[in-house]
Amino acid sequence: MPDGKEATMKRAHFIGFDAHCATTEIAIGGESGPPIKVWSCPTTIPKLVEAIESVPRPRHLVMEEGPLADWISRNLRSHVDALQVCNPRRNHLIAKESDKDDPIDAGKLVVLYRGGYTKPVHHPESAEQMAFKRLVSAYQDRVGHRVSEALRIIWLLRGYGVMVKEGGFASAEDRGELVKRLPSEARASSTLKVYWRGYDSAVEQQEAMRKELIRWARKIEPIRRFIEVPGVHWVRGAIFYAYVDTPWRFKSKCALWRYLGVGLERRGSGSGPMRVGVYPFANRRLKCMILGAARSAIASGRNRFSDQYERWLDCGLSPRIARRNVARSLAATLWGMWKSGSVYDPKWVGMTVTAASAGQGAS
Secondary structure, three states: OOOHHHHHHHOOEEEEEEEOOOEEEEEEEOOOOOOOEEEEEEOOHHHHHHHHHOOOOOEEEEEEOOOOHHHHHHHHHHHOOEEEEEOHHHOHHHHHOOOOOHHHHHHHHHHHHHOOOOOEOOOOOOHHHHHHHHHHHHHHHHHHHHHHHHHHHHHHHHOOOOOOOHHHOOOHHHHHHHHHOOOHHHHHOOHHHHHHHHHHHHHHHHHHHHHHHHHHHOOOHHHHHHOOOOOOOHHHHHHHHHHHOOHHHOOOHHHHHHHHOOOEEEEOOOOOOOEEEEOOOOOHHHHHHHHHHHHHHHHHOOOHHHHHHHHHHHOOOOHHHHHHHHHHHHHHHHHHHHHHOOOOOHHHOOOEEEEOOOOEEEO
């Protein structure tokens, strides 16, 4: 006789959502076989709740990560017994097998989820945490916008033989000398003036977002501890806090390193050689943050991280690999401080803090 858990799983209904702005394709599947029902529903919370409530319990809901995923999952979580937002990159079956349309996608999501082939995507539990994460993302978008506006100016000036970096025109006082180096037809053009205005607006937006981000970050206790770590300031601490969300989602520091893009993966086949490389599918913004923090810590000198860097160079490692090792050490230190609730202690560099009260660490 099957135990209670197995019997419950056999009675479970699996629901797949393929959400779009106007409509959501819904597929319902049982314990085996193809979906038993597929239909379209308006993408509104009342209609989606009505559709879910029409399915007997226990019911399990799966949808792919996307712009609507957090909003839908936050409002529907209480109406299902289990909910998973999954990584679409892993769902190759949807794009590669047979026909491709939205109802088929929803049905294949049911099959993949039921078989345990989907990979969950983490979402913050609280709406306040999600709001802070979106603020961090908006600030980084503004930084990217400023960089793109600066590159337009650089490329325009380079077309006239004027080589300059962003620092050469960031101040309005420096632009007059640059304009004098241009030919007469370029000076008369309004293109550069429009680009100046676009760049100044981007700088203003970035600075406004940065001030707002720091204002929020000062209220968050873990970030106030993060900034004591060499190479980490308010913005980097906020990025780490927002995208990691909770240290308990990672079973080990190796899992954290892979998510940050500084961990390694091993690939081999048969009797062939085992190849080791950096895990490619990482959070790119976190990767830039932790590598930037490593560079800053190394450049500042006279701290445990810069000492580690010098030791690894003396051991024959390349600067790139040594810097990545420093990034791992930084990430493990921040992760350990967050888990234990401790303040930064240089003794813990290279260790994961496990017991702040005892002042102990473990690899």
